[in-house]
Amino acid sequence: MGEVIKENEILHTITDDARRNKYACACAIIASIISILMGYDTGVMSGAMLFIKEDLKITEVQVEVLAGIINICALVGSLTAGRISDWVGRRYTIVLASVIFFIGSILMGYAPTFPVLLSGRCIAGIGVGYALMIAPVYSAEISSPSSRGFLTSLPEICISLGILLGYVSNYFFAKLPLIYGWRVMLGLGALPSIILAASIFAMPESPRWLVMQNRSNEAHAVLKRVCNSEHEADLRLQEIKQAAGIVEDENGISKPTIPSKGEGVWKDLLLHPTKPVRRILIAAIGIHFFEHATGIEAVVLYSPRIFKKAGMEGRTHLLVATMCVGLTKTCFILIATFLIDRVGRRPLLLTSLSGMIVSLAGLGFGLTMVEHSSEKLTWAVTLSILTVFTFVAFFSIGLGPITWVYSSEIFPLRLRAQGASLGVAVNRLMNGTISMSFISLYQAITIGGAFFLFAGIAIIAWLFFFFLCPETRGRPLEEMEELFRKGEERGNGEVKGTGDEGTEGIDARS
Numbered sequence: 100m101g102e103v104i105k106e107n108e109i110l111h112t113i114t115d116d117a118r119r120n121k122y123a124c125a126c127a128i129i130a131s132i133i134s135i136l137m138g139y140d141t142g143v144m145s146g147a148m149l150f151i152k153e154d155l156k157i158t159e160v161q162v163e164v165l166a167g168i169i170n171i172c173a174l175v176g177s178l179t180a181g182r183i184s185d186w187v188g189r190r191y192t193i194v195l196a197s198v199i200f201f202i203g204s205i206l207m208g209y210a211p212t213f214p215v216l217l218s219g220r221c222i223a224g225i226g227v228g229y230a231l232m233i234a235p236v237y238s239a240e241i242s243s244p245s246s247r248g249f250l251t252s253l254p255e256i257c258i259s260l261g262i263l264l265g266y267v268s269n270y271f272f273a274k275l276p277l278i279y280g281w282r283v284m285l286g287l288g289a290l291p292s293i294i295l296a297a298s299i300f301a302m303p304e305s306p307r308w309l310v311m312q313n314r315s316n317e318a319h320a321v322l323k324r325v326c327n328s329e330h331e332a333d334l335r336l337q338e339i340k341q342a343a344g345i346v347e348d349e350n351g352i353s354k355p356t357i358p359s360k361g362e363g364v365w366k367d368l369l370l371h372p373t374k375p376v377r378r379i380l381i382a383a384i385g386i387h388f389f390e391h392a393t394g395i396e397a398v399v400l401y402s403p404r405i406f407k408k409a410g411m412e413g414r415t416h417l418l419v420a421t422m423c424v425g426l427t428k429t430c431f432i433l434i435a436t437f438l439i440d441r442v443g444r445r446p447l448l449l450t451s452l453s454g455m456i457v458s459l460a461g462l463g464f465g466l467t468m469v470e471h472s473s474e475k476l477t478w479a480v481t482l483s484i485l486t487v488f489t490f491v492a493f494f495s496i497g498l499g500p501i502t503w504v505y506s507s508e509i510f511p512l513r514l515r516a517q518g519a520s521l522g523v524a525v526n527r528l529m530n531g532t533i534s535m536s537f538i539s540l541y542q543a544i545t546i547g548g549a550f551f552l553f554a555g556i557a558i559i560a561w562l563f564f565f566f567l568c569p570e571t572r573g574r575p576l577e578e579m580e581e582l583f584r585k586g587e588e589r590g591n592g593e594v595k596g597t598g599d600e601g602t603e604g605i606d607a608r609s
Contacts, residue, residue: 120243120246120324120325120326120327122324122325123241123242123243123246123250123324123325124246124250125301126237126241126301126302126303126325127237127238127241127242127250127251127253128253129295129298129299129301129302130193130233130234130237130238130253130254130302131234131238131253131254131256131257132257132291132294132295132298133193133196133197133200133230133233133234133254133257133291133295134230134231134234134253134254134255134257134258134261135257135258135260135261135264135291136197136200136204136223136226136227136230136261136288136291136292137173137227137230137231137258137261138257138258138259138260138261138262138263138264138265139261139262139264139265139268139287139288139291140169140204140223140227140261140265140285140288141258141261141262141265141396141399141400142261142262142263142264142265142266142268142269142399142425143264143265143266143268143269143284143285143287143288144165144166144169144265144285144400145265145266145269145399145400145401145402145403145421146265146266146268146269146270146273146284146403146418146421147269147281147284147285148162148165148166149403149414150273150277150280150281151165151216151281153277154277154278154281155212155213155216157213159538161213162538163534163535163536163537163538163539164217164535165213165216165217165220166400166534166535167530167531167532167533167534167535167536168217168220168221168224168531168535169220169221169223169224169227169531170224170227170527170528170530170531170534171224171527171528171531172220172221172222172223172224172225172227172228173224173225173227173228173231173523173527173530173531174228174524174527174528174531175224175225175228176196176199176224176225176226176227176228176229176232177228177229177231177232177520177521177523177524177526177527178228178520178521178524179228179520180192180196180228180229180232180233180516180520180523181232181364181516181517181518181519181520181521182364182516182517182520183195183229184232184233184236184308184516185308185311185364185516185517188304188305188308189233189236189237189240189304189305189308189516190237190299190302190303190304190305192229192233193229193230193233193234193237193295193299193302194295194296194299195229196226196227196229196230196233197226197230197291197292197295197296197299198226198292198296199222199223199225199226199229200223200226200227200230200288200289200292201226201289201292201293202222202223202226203219203220203221203222203223203224203225203226203288204219204223204285204286204287204288204289204292205219205286205289206218206219206222206223207219207220207223207282207285207286207288208282208283208285208286208287208288208289209282209286210282210285219285223288224527227527228523228524228527231254231503231523231526231527232516232519232520232523234253234254234257235251235254235503235504235506235507235519236305236507236515236516236519237305238250238251238253238254238507239251239504239507239508239515239576240305240306240307240308240515240576241303241305241306241321241325242325243325243326243327243331243335244573244574244575244576245440245573246440247440247504247508247576248436248439248440248444248504248572249436249437249439249440251503251504251507251508252432252435252436252439252500252501252503252504253436254503255432255499255500255502255503255504256429256432256433256436256500259425259428259429259432259495259499260429261291262399262425262428262429263422263425263426263428263429265284265425266418266421266422266424266425267422267425268283268284268287269284269418269421269422270415270418270419270422272284273414273415273418303321303324303325304317304321305321306318306319306321306322306325306335306336306339307339307343307512307515307576309321310336310339310340310343310345311343311512311513313345315336315340315345318336318339319332319333319336322335322336335575338575338577339512339577341577342511342512342513342576342577343512343513344513364513364514364517364518365517367513367514368380368514368517368518368521374584375580375581375583375584376511376514376580376583378567378583379509379510379511379518379579379580379583380518380521381567382505382506382509382567382568382583383505383506383509383510383518383519383521383522384521384522384525385563385564385567385568386498386501386502386505386506386522386564386568387502387506387522387523387525387526387529388525388526388529389498389556389557389559389560389563389564390498390499390502390526390529391526391529391530391532391533392529392533392553392556392560393452393455393459393494393498393553393556393557393560394459394490394533394549394550394553394556394557395490395491395494395498395499396530396533396534396537397533397537397549397553398424398487398490398491399424399425399428399491400534400537401537401538402420402421402424402487403417403418403420403421404538405466405483405487405546406420406421406484406487408466408469408470408483408546409465409466409469409480409483409484409487410469410475410480410483411480411484420484423488424487424488424491427488427491427492427495428491428492428494428495428499429495430495431491431492431493431495431496432495432496432499432500434496435447435495435496435497435499435500435501436500438496439500439501439504439572440572440573443570443572444501444504444505444568444570444571444572445564445568445569445570447496447497447501448497448498448501448564448568449497449561449564449565450493450496450497451493451494451496451497451498451499451501452493452497452498452557452560452561452564453493453561454489454490454492454493454496455490455493455494455498455557456554456557456558456561457489458486458489458490458493459486459490459550459551459553459554459557460550460551460554461482461485461486461489462482462483462486462487462490462547462550463547463548463549463550463551463553463554464482464547465479465480465482465483465486465547466479466483466545466546466547466550467545467547467548468482468547469483470545470546470547498560502526505568505571506519506522507519508571508574508576508579509571509579509583510579511579511580512576512577515576537549540552569582569583
């Protein structure tokens with residue numbers, strides 16, 4: 100045991116001091132391209148809905164269904180993606196996701212009627228479910244502990260970049276004739292799929308998936324390319340094999356002792372989980388639930404309506420303001436990627452929620468004053484517009500990227516793909532629920548009341564993260580189950596850590 104502890108300490112030193120491996124970064128960037136698809140579809144639909152409603156003469160209920168149906172279908176995609184990725188590998192699951200989304204985008208771009216448009220959006224939604232599950236998992240599995248936060252947050256950067264591109268597309272193609280404008284906006288979503296398909300052959304398979312298939316030599320070859328030294332590659336391979344239950348028989352032949360194709364995972368996750376796995380599952384489901392229950396989808400998808408309610412007029416002004424929301428989101432997520440491995444997950448997460456609570460309360464108050472005043476209140480309009488941007492900024496520096504980083508790194512190796520897919524399913528369910536109900540919600544309790552409700556949920560989220568989500572910065576993936584086990588044994592001692600307890604967790608096992 101002492102030798103294993105010493106090797107783990109050496110590995111931590113290597114990965115903390117070494118610079119980021121450029122090949123691992125390149126692979127994570129390529130894998131994250133698929134996340135642009137989801138972001139673009141969300142961003143472009145916020146503006147396209149204005150033109151679709153006018154062109155196809157659809158109702159408000161149909162607008163809500165169109166906005167949210169992609170997330171319901173993504174739920175189906177995410178639930179199947181975990182098992183598919185355990186079966187065919189992480190790399191080919193990315194290919195499958197891009198093909199599905201390509202077909203959906205072409206259908207949406209063609210769509211002569213609302214049913215065809217809805218069908219294309221449903222197909223694209225399945226691809227989105229695959230993409231949201233596989234990109235963070237792949238990035239986490241090829242990265243070292245010191246850079247995992249940065250690389251695993253790349254999909255969230257690409258989602259934000261996609262949203263921004265969608266907003267830009269809205270602005271420029273709005274000038275086209277009505278019959279063509281929104282169709283071009285939606286059809287352009289097929290382009291990232293083509294780029295990804297051309298780039299996929301430059302990516303290696305996940306070394307952790309290869310070990311699960313008892314292909315340790317291939318895994319070692321990949322690790323030597325994504326690690327900063329051969330010694331680090333050797334140590335990481337040992338940890339992965341130990342986590343995967345790979346043992347050598349008397350002839351020196353490695354054999355897996357647990358299933359490698361995802362068999363029995365749902366039983367171990369949901370029916371008979373160990374205490375650490377139950378805590379991991381609660382943390383993963385909780386962080387995905389609160390990401391959207393706190394209202395980000397309402398702001399991103401319906402920002403033109405929010406700005407209009409706040410007193411902004413003119414379609415061009417609304418689209419420009421919405422484009423600025425996308426730019427804010429992208430900029431602050433970029434900042435978060437450089438902080439996440441230095442500051443830690445918990446400090447960013449709790450700071451993010453604190454700012455979101457204040458922003459949501461301010462937005463609710465500003466919109467309430469605008470709505471109930473008989474004259475134009477400049478200060479209330481300014482407050483409403485400003486708090487939209489501060490809310491997006493605080494979300495993007497913490498809860499947005501950390502949701503995907505955290506949920507993709509905490510599951511044990513055998514449960515990771517399907518555990519992550521369950522988290523994505525909850526994420527899409529909440530996303531779809533908010534997307535399809537926000538208009539009805541603010542019509543029922545006023546738009547200000549809706550954001551006061553989101554502020555209340557954000558307070559509950561802060562408490563959830565404070566008590567149930569321990570720090571994971573600098574921890575190898577293979578130590579996550581031990582981290583949550585110790586949290587169970589020591590009560591809140593580990594949960595309240597700041598992220599500097601990495602070596603303490605190792606020493607405690609000696």
